[in-house]
Amino acid sequence: MSDPREQMFLQMVQEYPDSPMGHFSLGKHYLEQRRYAEAARALEAAVRLDATYAAAMVSLGDAYAGAGETQKAREVLGRARDTALAQNHASLAEEIEARLEELE
Secondary structure, eight states, rough: OOOOHHHHHHHHHHHHOHHHHHHHHHHHHHHHHHHHHHHHHEEEEHHHTTTTTTHHHHHHHHHHHTTTOOHHHHHHHHHHHHHHHHTTEEEHHHHHHHHHHHHH
């Protein structure tokens, strides 16, 4: 049986391939389902399209961590923290710091 949310996000990606939001939404959906490799691919696309998309970087870090790719998770979460700080999102930076501490 097909998942209507997944189909909706796949359609968003197909219709708007240059928009990071569709890739982010699809990645978050896969992350919720613990489909970490698929989540990482979608979230990598979102970050590639918008290198300042801190929320996408955080989710990408979660996908890497879920897939057991701890070093990649640390790297992307570090970039996400730096981006959040540069955008004056102190609370997001603190949340990211907590995720980094969990990886140690």
